[in-house]
Amino acid sequence: MSSPPESTVHRTSPAALGAFPDLFVDYCTNFSAVSEFYAGDWQSQSARRTAATAAAQRPADRDVLADTLLDQNERWGLDERTRAHIETLRDPDSIAVVTGQQVGLFTGPLYTLYKTITTLQLIEEWADQTGRPVVPVFWVEGEDHDFAEIAAAHVLHRNEVVPLSYDPGVADNPGAVGRLALTDDIHEAVDRLDEALPPSDFKPAVMEHVRAAYEPGTRLEDAFARLMHSFFGDDGLVFVNPDDPRLKALARPLFRRELEAPEASAAQVNATSQALRDRDYHTQVSARPTNLFWLGDDSRRAIDWTDDDTFRLRGTNRTFSESELLDRLEAAPERFSPNVVLRPLMQDHLLPTAAYVAGPGEVSYFAQYGGVYDWAGLDMPLIHPRASVSLVEGKVQKVLDKYDLTVANFQADLAPLFQDVVVEAMEVDVDALFSEALPQLHQALNALKPKVETVDRTLGASTEATRSAIMDEMESLKQKVVRAEKRQQDEVRAQLRKAHVNLRPNGTLQERMVNVLYYLNKYSPALLDDLRHALQPDTSAHQVVEI
Template sequence: MPSSIDTAARRVSPASLGAFPDLFIDYCTDFDAVADFYPGDWQSRTARRTAAESAAQRPADRDVLAETLLAQNERWGLDASTRSHIEALRDPASIAIVTGQQVGLFTGPLYTIYKTLTTLQLVEEWADQTGRPVVPVFWVEGEDHDFEEIAAAHVLHRNEVVPLSYAPDVEDNPGAVGRLALTDGIHDVVDQLDEALPPSDFKPAVMEHVRAAYRPGTRLEDAFAQLMRSFFADDGLVFINPDDARLKALSRPLFRREIESPQASAAQVGAASRALRDRGYHAQVTARPTNLFWLGDDSRRALDWEEHTFRLRGTDRTFSQSELLDHLDETPERFSPNVVLRPLMQDHLLPTAAYVAGPGEVSYFAQYGGVYEWAGLDMPLIHPRASVSLVEGKVQTVLDKYDLTVADFQTNLDPLFQNVVVDTMEVDVDALFSEALPQLHQTLNALKPEVEAVDRTLGASTEAARSAIMDEMESLKQKVVRAEKRQQDEVRAQLRKAHVNLRPAGTLQERMINVLYYLNKYSPALLNDLRHALQTDTSAHQVVEV
């Protein structure tokens, strides 16, 4: 099948999009400016070899890790290439390129896919540069308790954004959302997706994968992993679900350190946050003692440190330090890391040499250097994921017509519309009539004495003629204005179409639109095409015509 991508990706400055924080922009384009917040230059071969050597020495128990991953991936469709990669993790020389994401409905926004594509691209690159076995790993984050954050997906239909929401009766804090079993209500959401996606040669296969994954009784995290697996079959992608007693048991040393020194990690994050603000950057996360949650059967609650006691947030339940350590020994699966400890758990378990991160993650890793030192871990290199805009032919036609680029489309369409209208309108109506009317008055003013010299009674007729001429001129002006408005309305409609596709709801396309819209329209082979079209130098936003 021919590629749906006809040209190589074009590169756009991330700063020009008005969508990324300064810290992320400098990380991508001027690393030296932020180097002291990170372990090394993500593009340096020397830094990569150093990170690989450190990562290879890290995992607590490679055999337990491998056995757990085999069991987990068996649930989602374990193929030969994934099995081979899992077995490779037993090799003490092997390393991992890791990414991850929350278990969003139908895999969530496009950035989940771009994270995965970047990870798969880097495997071969790192293998060549380090001479080591390299394994791609996807962290399936299902322990979060914010259900609304993962329960919606968005596709395009006739240049409108169509929201798809899965809304069963769920408590405000249902515990680990990944554990929730899909209800019969998922049928309605899948049917809405089916209705929103137009008929195509690829739709039957696409919908078959969706229906196979999202079935009543299936846990959200399993549905997510199964659908992701179908997108990347035979690529050897290894999925890991941290909500596993075996993995939590391996993580005891990290959790114990946090319980025994409940203010230490937060202090490290706080110091880095102040340093970032002093340099004019933002602090992405705010750490609180402690950075652990208690994972119950029906809720996930933060463990707050209060005067030598741990309190379960929102309840009266408390634990002494010794009680909490006893629980850690007996039921480690009851503990869940927050945004600070999650990457440390990941890198305690895995030989992570590089983590493929979105802009927010790149920002919060700048706060974590001291926490990694406190935990006795080396932070992996942080590689920005590919940031991408997919430009369909219908959108490219609009860009070409008005000589625009993707970067011209910002959060608000109005300024661009005004600029385009000024450039495209051939007539400035107000200026045209403002110039003509004084000339007419001047002519009539000069004519009136001559007329009155012939017959004084004709002065009134001259004024009547003036009034009639002004009325006709105003009528003509309104006709021109209506014609101009019709032209403006056409311009606005075309620009709005492009804006909805490129900046839906004002945000970047990659942050809202789901990949299924594009797979249905252009074939599931689009993912492989993108893998070859996108560059691993992700310092720029990449624009791909499809």
């Protein structure tokens, strides 16, 4: 397909979708309301120059970083532009625009791709505004231990959501999931994907990329990075896997600070969290001492600081003194893994991160992190919201046009919209009909009441009871009329349901559920390039793209 013309992209307020927290909406549309919780205005050129200056001074060791990245990216398909970007990171003036995501099956939901597209869009913009070399970096997050979070993907098939799962029967806590080697069970997930995707001119190439990445014996993090590289191979995107002894060694000072003062970072996060709650904002993260995990051979366990000044691996009786853990950190830093609080700090300790491209949840938790960045002696990067997008296929646009609807009309629950559309389409205006009848009934009862009270004063209460009963019966009759009309509107129901499944599958936003392979199979892998041209790097609004 060719690049969508500008007229096919529409912008709508994120608040209109009813799917984002107030903090994120304010961040996108009213930054001054939340500015005290962030490093700077993500849209300000002066803030960008300040963030770039701080970022350039930050990396722990650029040469070790670059050498490690060259080794890692060789595994995933190192192209010349990526190699050049990695070499650029040796330049002390260079900065990075970073994003990242868990290693979801087949790259997970669409938002993984939107994060990447936004990151790539910002490179030239930041270079022009800061006068510095800018490198796009993708943080491959494979250290989480919740396998269920990354073991499923979803595509659409005949306007139904089809779940695709990879189930090799791993333990509840298998350790860093990215390290797990794919078993032969991956064939079942890939075959199910093949069955769900309809035949198309693009299917052979799409499935070839998937099968080449997701082979038995390949680690999950490597499969994820290889498939992502196949999507963006010409863009110089640099992937980084933090689960590397060389990078963990560079992160020792941060981890040591956490172990030597295990309550400090959590106290900073919790103090800011209270300030957010005082402003009626939600808090995304709850911190506790410490913010580190121990990576064993078969599990990943939180390191809890106890009242007797020792450390315990959560769920076990294994304990350490501070000196014992510090000795282990010196000897084997790869055994330590940051949690959601320390992860971005490790990232920005290693990389010259000037901007981080974040989803709504990440934007929210960065609001809690200002104090902990200060504690770590780091400058928080600017947080740029990723593109939030709804893709509207022609079959869905026809439904929207027919009933004069927009994407924002489709909320989590379809029932209210269906009723509104049915009522609007009814030849009889039910609301008007009953609105006209009710005053007449009230008027008749008002006239009747004094007359019956002349016969017996106690009958006034009976009149009011009768009024209440009549009103209940009228409302019941109204709903019966609406339901009868609904039964006659099977076509309307089917069309709205089709649009709802495509725009709000399982009640959630399309970008949080549907995998990109559904669209690449149907519209060509060139769709990603089309989106890079169609989407705007000003991500303050939700973008609706007709395809």
